[in-house]
Structure formats: C-alpha cells, structure tokens
Amino acid sequence: MKPINVGLLGIGTVGGGTFTVLRRNQEEITRRAGRGIAIRMVADKDVERAKKLVGEAATVTADAFEVARHPDIQIVIELIGGYTVAKDLVLTAIEHGKHVVTANKAMLALHGNEIFAAAQNKGVMVAFEAAVGGGIPIIKALREGLTANRIEWVAGIINGTSNFILSEMRDKGKGFDEVLKEAQKLGYAEADPTFDIEGIDSAHKLTILSAIAFGIPVQFEKAYTEGISKLTQEDIRYAGELGYRIKLLGITKRKANGVELRVHPTLVPERRLIANVEGVMNAILVKGDAVGATLYYGAGAGAEPTASAVVADLVDVTRMETADPKHRVPHLAFQPDVLSNLPILPMTEVETSYYLRMRAFDKPGVLADVTRILADSSISIEAVIQKEPAEGQELVDIIMLTHRTVEKNVNAAIARIEKLSTISGKVTRIRLEELGKN
Ligand code: HSE
Numbered sequence: 001m002k003p004i005n006v007g008l009l010g011i012g013t014v015g016g017g018t019f020t021v022l023r024r025n026q027e028e029i030t031r032r033a034g035r036g037i038a039i040r041m042v043a044d045k046d047v048e049r050a051k052k053l054v055g056e057a058a059t060v061t062a063d064a065f066e067v068a069r070h071p072d073i074q075i076v077i078e079l080i081g082g083y084t085v086a087k088d089l090v091l092t093a094i095e096h097g098k099h100v101v102t103a104n105k106a107m108l109a110l111h112g113n114e115i116f117a118a119a120q121n122k123g124v125m126v127a128f129e130a131a132v133g134g135g136i137p138i139i140k141a142l143r144e145g146l147t148a149n150r151i152e153w154v155a156g157i158i159n160g161t162s163n164f165i166l167s168e169m170r171d172k173g174k175g176f177d178e179v180l181k182e183a184q185k186l187g188y189a190e191a192d193p194t195f196d197i198e199g200i201d202s203a204h205k206l207t208i209l210s211a212i213a214f215g216i217p218v219q220f221e222k223a224y225t226e227g228i229s230k231l232t233q234e235d236i237r238y239a240g241e242l243g244y245r246i247k248l249l250g251i252t253k254r255k256a257n258g259v260e261l262r263v264h265p266t267l268v269p270e271r272r273l274i275a276n277v278e279g280v281m282n283a284i285l286v287k288g289d290a291v292g293a294t295l296y297y298g299a300g301a302g303a304e305p306t307a308s309a310v311v312a313d314l315v316d317v318t319r320m321e322t323a324d325p326k327h328r329v330p331h332l333a334f335q336p337d338v339l340s341n342l343p344i345l346p347m348t349e350v351e352t353s354y355y356l357r358m359r360a361f362d363k364p365g366v367l368a369d370v371t372r373i374l375a376d377s378s379i380s381i382e383a384v385i386q387k388e389p390a391e392g393q394e395l396v397d398i399i400m401l402t403h404r405t406v407e408k409n410v411n412a413a414i415a416r417i418e419k420l421s422t423i424s425g426k427v428t429r430i431r432l433e434e435l436g437k438n
Helices: 013-024 026-033 047-054 064-069 084-095 105-122 138-145 160-172 176-185 200-214 233-241 303-320 366-376 407-419
Strands: 004-009 037-043 059-061 075-078 099-102 151-157 244-255 258-269 281-288 292-299 351-361 381-386 395-402 423-432
Touching: 004 013, 004 064, 013 026, 013 037, 013 047, 013 303, 026 037, 026 303, 037 047, 037 064, 037 303, 047 059, 059 064, 064 084, 075 084, 075 303, 084 099, 084 105, 099 105, 099 303, 105 200, 138 151, 138 200, 138 281, 138 292, 151 200, 160 176, 160 233, 160 244, 160 281, 200 244, 200 258, 233 244, 233 351, 233 395, 233 423, 351 366, 351 407, 366 381, 366 395, 366 407, 395 423, 407 423
Parallel strands: 004 037, 004 075, 037 059, 075 099, 258 423
Antiparallel strands: 151 244, 151 281, 244 258, 281 292, 351 395, 351 423, 381 395
C-alpha cells in the first residue's frame, strides 16, 4: 500500500520533533499503521531553515494554505498555534476533505465545537492527543480506555511551566520572578508566559478534558481561572507545615446539578502521588466509578514527548482511513448528537476545603471573632496555626484549614473577616482538595 501523504504546518520545536521521530522509527511505525506515513509538504515562515531540516524529503513553502488545500495531501498536521490563522487553516483542510492532527489546545478550547462539527460533516478526523499533557496519552485513556466508566472527576497538573516554578519556589526558596525567568530561558514557557502562570493554558487543556469526560461541548469561557502569580513563599511554607503541597490544578467534577470547571492553586495532601510531581512533569488523576482513581504521568511538553502524541494520532488516523466513517471514535468521546447540556456550575457553587491566611493584631479575642464569623457561615475549621509575632512586629499570621464548604459561604466569611479592625489587609484563600474518594 502506498504511504499516506502528510502536510506539516509549522516546523518549530514540536514539528521538528515529529519529523525526527517519524524518520527514526519509520519501520516500526509502518508496521503498526499498516502503511507508511510520509511528510510530503512542509509550510513554515522560515523557508530556508525548514529546507535545511527536511532536506529532499518534502517540498517546503511559506504558504500554509497551499498545503491545507493540496490535492495530494491526506492528513494536515497543524503546529502553528494561536487561534485565528490556525483555525482558518484547520477549517480549510477539513473543507478539502483532509484529516487534521493538532497540538493546539487554545484553538480547540475556544473553537472546538465548530471544528468538530465541520469534521463530522465532512467525515474526517481531528486528532488532538498532543493538545493535553504533551506525550501522556490522556485523551485516548479518557475517550477509549475508560469508556466503560462514569467519570466522576479529573484533576491534573497540566502546565509544566507553573509546576516548575512552584517546585523551585518550594525546594530552593527562590522567588516567583526569578524562577519564571529561568523557565523562560529553559524554553518551557508559552510564547506569552501569562498563559502559563495565570492558569489560561491549564484552562484550555482542562476544557478539553472536561468535554471528553462528561460528554459536554467545550466551554472555555465558563472555566474559572486563577494562576500562581500571587502565591507567596509563606503560603508554600505554611502549607508544608500543615502536610500539604501547593499545585496549580485543573479540576473538573460531575455534581448533581452540573459540572465544576476550575483552575487554581490547590493544597494537596503531600502523601498523594500527584503532590510529588515536580518540575515540568505533568500528571492527571481520573476517577471513574468502575476503575477508581487512575494516574497518568509524563512529560507535558518538549519536542519528542509532544511528537510522540502527534505521531500516535497520525497512526490512528492512518488506521481509521480504512474504517467506516460513521463508526470512528467520536471527537469528544460521546456521539455528537447526544452531547449533554449539563451546565458548568458558577464558582460560587463549587464545594471544596480552604486554606485561609490572615494577618492579625496580636490582641485577645481576634481568633474568637474570626471563628465566630466562620461558624455563622456554616464553615467548620479543621486546623489552625497561629504564629508568634516577629521581633518588634504587632502583626501575626493566622492560618486556618476548613472542612468542605461551598465557595459562596467562604466569600461571605472573608468579606466579614477583612472588615474586622483587628485584621490587616486581605485574607489569602487557597483551595484544598484531598483527591481521595470525593
Ligand atoms: N507551556 C506549556 C507548559 C507547554 O508549560 O506546559 C505545553 O503545552
């Protein structure tokens, strides 16, 4: 059988890795896919650099639309990134009857519903394993391996840059800005590092996981997103004293009245495996009703780890080329005509536990005032630490862990605590997840 012809849009880090992995493992990949997979065309702004990388193997052009429309190309790999041009290219490729493989989480989180509908209409596949968790086959695990389960929740470290920053801050006591610069130098961060540190990249990925876990459309605009840029050394240290690590988690949970969809720094008990995922590594915990909790761990970024996912998708699409289009694995795991309209819950309805840190004047009755306010809001306290004031200081840190409660109760309590004359400044609130049974 003749090899399947592939057009590659963007030969940067991941594109280069894809080219290398395909060439190095050509023989085994052919045996697995049932036919060869050949990159015949490459589009990149830097034509000269691209030509040097691919040699005689493929023609190189600066015009990505030429590849997306080319009659000889059967699969288009989109590795350009961003929302606008990438989306036009993907829709053009679909319109011309081509399958698409993409690592573009931002595009899918924002425009996935439109893209999947267009692909369904044309009977082509859009494969996106590389969009979440780099080389970790989490899309396949959720969509196929766990298909027997009613998924209860998914919680993951899905941004390597922010995990690297948190690990370095905890291990080496370094400040946030210093570690961010280091991460940028090491090439981990997104083009715009705000996406990494403010939780946006994680929210893009979580949106996709949530849709696949619960059979709902992608709804990035409803995700609650809070990053790590305001975390302090003290909070990391106090969390440690209480037996917790702080991780930037993407969490999506099925509740009776809807779906929680949220990214924020989270206290995780240090005994959990996921609490020990350090550096740029990613890990995703999935709780299914039948299988229980399962954990997927690996490199969430980088040339060859991400290429591993891109090439896996190429093999899948190559195999599926011969299958009946009506019986392919659905894009979002559930058949498109039965996606559910389960609402995404507002953040005020989310239920979790909380770490609260406040600065108080060291006077009698302060703790009593704070605990009364919490009791009034039906919040029960699990642990309290009160620090001694530093030499010559009037203010002390009070740290509290609460039992599970709904976010609106905590909002109300924080507003009242901040008004107390004995409390100085804002209350720091970090959510806490046991990641056990619930
Ligand atoms: N900037 C991303 C990260 C790259 O740090 O995880 C992979 O999506």
